[in-house]
Amino acid sequence: MNIEEYIIEYLSGALSVPVYGDVPSPVPERFVTVELTGLNRQNKISTATIAVQSWDTTRSNASELNDTVITAMEAMISEPEISRSALDTSYNFTDLTRKKPRYQAVFSVVY
Numbered sequence: 001m002n003i004e005e006y007i008i009e010y011l012s013g014a015l016s017v018p019v020y021g022d023v024p025s026p027v028p029e030r031f032v033t034v035e036l037t038g039l040n041r042q043n044k045i046s047t048a049t050i051a052v053q054s055w056d057t058t059r060s061n062a063s064e065l066n067d068t069v070i071t072a073m074e075a076m077i078s079e080p081e082i083s084r085s086a087l088d089t090s091y092n093f094t095d096l097t098r099k100k101p102r103y104q105a106v107f108s109v110v111y
Contacts, residue, residue: 003048003111004036010079011052014072017065023055027098030056032069037106045083048109053093059101066090066103073107084110 001009004021011019011032018024019032038049052073054065076085086108093104 008034010076046111050107050109051104053102053104055100055102062101062103066105070105082111
């Protein structure tokens, strides 16, 4: 299992909303997507840059879901496979094509 799949599985158990690797069709009202945006390996230590997008019906609800995602991702360090999970940035990232509110949180994960 790669790190992206691992985080999708982890968040699926930690959150009360569905978690996907891609935006599903049809698009649910409330869900989370996980995307690996970068990977680095040095001295047998892997670091992944992970973008987690929180989608909801309103900007306020998407922001609240984003906060829940951040808490879950920070708690992931209790997993034996994860050495570090740190928030790099978080911001409003509304999908203008779908006109659907979302927030994105970007994490650095060492595993």
